[in-house]
Amino acid sequence: MKLPILQYGDPILRAKGKRIEKIDERIRQLTQDMIETMYAANGVGLAAQQVGEALQLTVIDVSQVEDRPSTMKLNGKDVDPRTAMPLILINPGIKLAGETELAMEACLSFPEITGEIERAKSVTISARTLEDSQIEIEASGLLGRAIQHEVDHLNGILFIDRMNSAAKAALSSRLKRMQKETRRGAAKDRRVAAVETAL
Numbered sequence: 001m002k003l004p005i006l007q008y009g010d011p012i013l014r015a016k017g018k019r020i021e022k023i024d025e026r027i028r029q030l031t032q033d034m035i036e037t038m039y040a041a042n043g044v045g046l047a048a049q050q051v052g053e054a055l056q057l058t059v060i061d062v063s064q065v066e067d068r069p070s071t072m073k074l075n076g077k078d079v080d081p082r083t084a085m086p087l088i089l090i091n092p093g094i095k096l097a098g099e100t101e102l103a104m105e106a107c108l109s110f111p112e113i114t115g116e117i118e119r120a121k122s123v124t125i126s127a128r129t130l131e132d133s134q135i136e137i138e139a140s141g142l143l144g145r146a147i148q149h150e151v152d153h154l155n156g157i158l159f160i161d162r163m164n165s166a167a168k169a170a171l172s173s174r175l176k177r178m179q180k181e182t183r184r185g186a187a188k189d190r191r192v193a194a195v196e197t198a199l
């Protein structure tokens with residue numbers, strides 16, 4: 001089931017996700033709904049906070065993006081990232097490595113806003129899977145960036161927090177307006193209309 005994506009201004013986006021102790025039917029259903037919601041919105045990742053659940057759970061799929069390559073090692077072995085998608089990461093722990101690089105990002109909770117964000121070129125992440133095993137992933141390129149963006153969400157950190165001060169200043173009135181609209185519920189009505197148009 002496709003879920004509504006919360007927009008900037010909703011306080012859940014600032015909540016740190018709780019660790020998931022038990023992978024039960026509710027978590028499996030939520031994960032499936034998040035994957036469906038991510039695909040329907042043409043996103044490359046979605047965090048539980050974005051659908052109203054402050055949990056350590058995120059889904060990622062970069063396989064449709066051809067102009068921004070990714071590399072991936074799964075449990076120490078090189079794999080084609082496309083064959084490993086969608087990734088489901090539960091209770092992820094992240095280590096950043098190497099230099100940083102600037103690249104463009106967008107976020108499903110900030111329609112029409114993009115920005116250059118500085119992030120580590122490479123990350124190592126350990127996480128629990130839906131099948132309750134522990135995996136380790138090393139990633140760079142778009143996948144490494146998507147993992148960092150989503151793990152930030154799980155900790156209540158948004159990509160605007162990582163923009164430089166000039167970019168943030170340029171966006172400040174749009175962000176204020178967006179916050180206000182979300183609080184009034186106008187964003188919710190717009191989302192419903194957009195979903196209906198897409199059908």
Ligand SMILES: [Zn+2]
Nearest residue numbers: 106107108109
């Ligand atoms: Zn995001």
